[in-house]
Amino acid sequence: MSDDIKKYFNGLLHKVSGLHVIQITDRDGVPLLRVSQEKNLDFALMPSFIPTFTTACDQASKLGLGRNKTIISMYSNYQVVQMNKLPLILTFVGAENCNTGHILALEHQVDGYLEDIKQAVTEA
Amino acid sequence: MESQLEKVLAEIAARQDTVGALLANRQGLCLGAKGNINPSVSGIGMAISEQVAKLEPNSAVPATICLYSGNMRCVIQKDGEITGVIFKQQAAAQAGSAAN
Numbered sequence: 001m002s003d004d005i006k007k008y009f010n011g012l013l014h015k016v017s018g019l020h021v022i023q024i025t026d027r028d029g030v031p032l033l034r035v036s037q038e039k040n041l042d043f044a045l046m047p048s049f050i051p052t053f054t055t056a057c058d059q060a061s062k063l064g065l066g067r068n069k070t071i072i073s074m075y076s077n078y079q080v081v082q083m084n085k086l087p088l089i090l091t092f093v094g095a096e097n098c099n100t101g102h103i104l105a106l107e108h109q110v111d112g113y114l115e116d117i118k119q120a121v122t123e124a
Numbered sequence: 125m126e127s128q129l130e131k132v133l134a135e136i137a138a139r140q141d142t143v144g145a146l147l148a149n150r151q152g153l154c155l156g157a158k159g160n161i162n163p164s165v166s167g168i169g170m171a172i173s174e175q176v177a178k179l180e181p182n183s184a185v186p187a188t189i190c191l192y193s194g195n196m197r198c199v200i201q202k203d204g205e206i207t208g209v210i211f212k213q214q215a216a217a218q219a220g221s222a223a224n
Contacts, residue, residue, distance in 0.1 A: 017174065099174070101152025101167025108164075 002033075005113050009035045012106060018098030020078075023091040024114070025050050026121050032088070033117070050089055053082045070107070072100060083107060085114055087121045126156060133158040136210060143196070143211040150205040161211050169209035173202035 009022050013035050024033040029050030053071060060068035073080040076096065081103045083090040090110065092103050129147065136145040137158040144161025146154055152167035176187045189200040197212040 016171070097150070099152040099167055099171050101148060101154065101164070102171045103167070104153075105164045105167040 005117070006033060006035060008113055009033065009110075012110070013037065016094070016099060016102050016106070018095035019092060019103065020095065021091070021093040023093075024117060025089050025091065026087055027051075027054050027089055029054075029089075032121070050082075050091065053089060053091075057082075057084050070104065085111075085118070088114060088118055090114070129156050130158070136208075141212045141215055143213050145208065145210045148207040148209065152207075155206075159211070161209070165209055166207070169198075169200050170202070170207045173200050173207050176200075177202060 009024075013019055013022055019037075021034065021036040023031060023035075025031050027050075029048075056071060057068045060071070067084075069084055071082050071084075073082075074096065079094050079096055079098055079100060081092040081094070081100065083092075092106075094100075094103065133145055133147065133156050136142060142159065144157065144159030146157035146161050146163060146166055146169075148166035148170045149155055150170075152170040154163040154166040157163045157166075172189060172191075173187070176189050180187065186201055186203045189198075191198040191200075195214040197214060199208075199210045199212060201208050
């Protein structure tokens with residue numbers, strides 16, 4: 001099962017040009033699955049990276065616009081798209097010129113593949 | 125601010141057989157959409173246009189992509205930083221002759 005999911009996300013990684021990393025973690029930042037190009041992007045695994053998103057997401061949900069679903073962070077060299085799929089957090093790290101719209105369009109496609117992981121996290 | 129953009133989209137959407145139209149920026153994010161078209165198509169539309177542009181890297185003229193599917197057509201064109209995606213319905217007469 002896990003191999004299938006990994007293969008699927010590896011396929012996604014190659015479909016979106018400029019995408020370096022796809023990472024699935026729980027809301028505390030514990031990595032569950034990670035696929036990446038050769039480029040080493042260790043900052044995506046920094047202990048503070050995911051919990052900061054969780055906090056930002058919780059705060060953004062208080063703006064009265066409904067539940068926060070996605071946060072896009074643009075940096076000078078990278079862009080990070082994080083999706084709130086509680087109990088999971090989906091993180092995409094790409095080049096600054098990567099197709100953000102394409103990454104966002106993946107949101108509904110991956111839902112089916114996340115169900116099994118979600119269930120495993122909920123049961124744990 | 126985007127009134128000019130909306131005017132252009134309204135003009136495109138008002139044309140015969142057009143179902144919907146949208147414009148995307150260089151990051152594949154939807155700048156505006158008119159008619160029956162999902163704004164999340166912008167990213168994939170731009171990805172397709174970028175891949176097609178690689179076929180003729182030295183061409184100065186922007187490529188126009190036309191995807192046929194059932195009785196619908198999707199026309200994509202990238203011009204500079206803007207990508208346009210138009211969904212068109214096949215005219216009844218055309219659809220009939222294509223089936224024959």
